Amino acid sequence: MDNQIKRKSLEINDCWNHIGVWGKETPRCEKLDNVIHCRNCEIFSQSGQQILEQPLSEEYLSDWATIYSNEKKQRRAGSKSSLVFRLGDEWYSFPNDAIVEVTEIKAIHSIPHSKSQALRGLVNIRGELKICFSIGHLLGIHKGKKLIEQTSKYKSYERMVVISHEDQQFVFPVSEVLGSTRYNDDDITAPPATIANAKATFTTGMLKVKNNNVACLDLGLIFNSIKRSLK
Amino acid sequence: MLYLRFNLDNEEYALDTSHIVEITPLVELKSVPKSEDFIAGIMNYRGTPVPVIDLTRILLEREFTRNMSTRIIITKMSDGTTVGLIIEHIEGMIKKPDSDFVNTNITSNQTSYLGNIAIDSKIMIQVVQLEELVADKLSLLTSLQKSAGA
Numbered sequence: 184m185d186n187q188i189k190r191k192s193l194e195i196n197d198c199w200n201h202i203g204v205w206g207k208e209t210p211r212c213e214k215l216d217n218v219i220h221c222r223n224c225e226i227f228s229q230s231g232q233q234i235l236e237q238p239l240s241e242e243y244l245s246d247w248a249t250i251y252s253n254e255k256k257q258r259r260a261g262s263k264s265s266l267v268f269r270l271g272d273e274w275y276s277f278p279n280d281a282i283v284e285v286t287e288i289k290a291i292h293s294i295p296h297s298k299s300q301a302l303r304g305l306v307n308i309r310g311e312l313k314i315c316f317s318i319g320h321l322l323g324i325h326k327g328k329k330l331i332e333q334t335s336k337y338k339s340y341e342r343m344v345v346i347s348h349e350d351q352q353f354v355f356p357v358s359e360v361l362g363s364t365r366y367n368d369d370d371i372t373a374p375p376a377t378i379a380n381a382k383a384t385f386t387t388g389m390l391k392v393k394n395n396n397v398a399c400l401d402l403g404l405i406f407n408s409i410k411r412s413l414k
Numbered sequence: 415m416l417y418l419r420f421n422l423d424n425e426e427y428a429l430d431t432s433h434i435v436e437i438t439p440l441v442e443l444k445s446v447p448k449s450e451d452f453i454a455g456i457m458n459y460r461g462t463p464v465p466v467i468d469l470t471r472i473l474l475e476r477e478f479t480r481n482m483s484t485r486i487i488i489t490k491m492s493d494g495t496t497v498g499l500i501i502e503h504i505e506g507m508i509k510k511p512d513s514d515f516v517n518t519n520i521t522s523n524q525t526s527y528l529g530n531i532a533i534d535s536k537i538m539i540q541v542v543q544l545e546e547l548v549a550d551k552l553s554l555l556t557s558l559q560k561s562a563g564a
Contacts, residue, residue: 235483239440244480248441252458 195230203227261365265390267397268344268357270319274397276364276390281402283345283352284308285360291315299412306354308345315343316409318355322385322400348406364392371399415512418487419539421503423474426539428508428532433489433544435496437504440484452551454478457498459488466498467551469542478502489544497548508534515541526550 199205199221202212218224265276266285286308293304301320305312319325339359346353371388385404390397417428418437443455443466454468466486470478478484478500487499515530522528527550529541 235481237482239480239482239484244440244442247439248458251438251441251460253460255460 195233197230199224199227259367261367261370263368264363264365265397265399266344267361267364267392267395268342269339269359269361270322270357271324273324274361274392274395275318275322276392276397276399277344277346277402278399279363281346281348283347286343286345288341288343288356291356301409301412303356306343308343308354313345313352313354314409314413315354315356316412318357318405321405321408321412346402348402351406351410353406353409361392361395364390364397366390374398415510417508417510417539417541419505419508420501421505422470422501426505426534426537427473428539428541429487429499429501429544430541431507433491434487435490436488438486438488438498440480440486440500450551454498454500457486459496459498462496464488464496464498466500467548468500470500470502472547473542489548491545491548495548499544508539510534 198212201208202210203215203221203224205221212221214224214226215221221227264279266279266282267274267276269275289306289308291304291306294302297304301316303315303317306315307313341356341358342360343354343356344360346355371390374386374389385400385408386398387401388399390399416431418431418434419426419428421427438459441457443457444463445455446453452468452471454466454471456463457466458464468478470476479502481502483504484500484502485504487501488496489499490496510532514532516532517530527543527547529543529546531538531540533539
């Protein structure tokens with residue numbers, strides 16, 4: 184919106200960009216000793232005042248007239264929220280109300296003679312032993328080539344997520360937690376019909392979060408298959 | 415109560431925010447020939463024509479200055495009429511209990527819309543009563559809106 188409004192050039196000595204806090208030139212402004220930051224300085228606020236006291240151009244008036252003659256775009260609040268996490272190269276989400284906590288990776292104590300591959304073992308979460316399972320195994324996905332970790336500018340940290348459903352709690356490790364996201368029901372699109380593997384049955388829909396396609400997982404189905412794998 | 419505080423020629427005024435819908439920058443206005451001088455024009459506000467009152471004309475008897483800081487306050491009256499008001503030098507919001515505003519007993523038939531006064535760090539702020547102000551000019555405005563809408 185801002186670039187549509189062409190401001191008339193106004194001569195302002197932007198000392199704050201040279202000898203002030205946003206500049207690196209020496210000698211430094213003497214006033215800084217007193218005011219500490221440029222925004223406390225009267226020259227800075229006077230310049231701001233000067234910009235607001237500027238006469239308007241015809242372009243400014245007509246640009247804003249166009250903007251306000253259009254219908255207001257309603258920003259939707261987003262009535263639901265989900266925790267978005269990554270397994271290998273793919274993004275998934277669980278509804279926020281199922282999430283108990285996200286912690287750092289803890290040692291998994293394996294259970295001897297356990298036949299289930301999804302069951303990883305027991306984890307100590309705040310002094311309570313909780314069952315840890317591999318959600319990737321349930322979904323039939325592997326750690327992948329970790330393309331995201333190689334290309335990302337940021338270092339990602341593995342985490343453990345504690346979820347609860349119908350008074351039962353389970354823990355599962357994830358490659359990365361992106362955070363919580365808000366969405367509306369109509370933001371969710373149906374999962375692609377071509378998905379033939381196990382993933383589709385656990386997915387209730389797809390969500391777009393920061394250019395990532397996030398699969399929303401069905402909590403009830405996941406819990407059922409965990410319970411089945413424990414038997 | 416939350417008030418919008420503004421400054422017209424070094425006098426402080428406040429508007430009750432409960433009627434305010436939106437604050438927009440100054441836009442191109444359609445002029446209305448032979449209308450009262452406090453009518454600044456008609457604004458295309460999201461597809462509906464809205465009459466715009468020049469508050470500086472009413473309070474200071476001069477035309478508003480076309481500055482970066484000049485704003486149009488879109489207000490909605492309790493009877494559903496939408497009216498724009500041009501004001502200069504918005505200073506921000508103030509939160510003050512109604513009891514802080516004192517009746518000065520200075521009333522004039524011409525300025526019935528000027529309300530009570532509060533003192534905020536030694537500066538006196540007078541409330542401009544929107545409903546009264548608009549009702550004062552309403553007969554003219556309704557006919558204006560009808561002709562604009564037609």
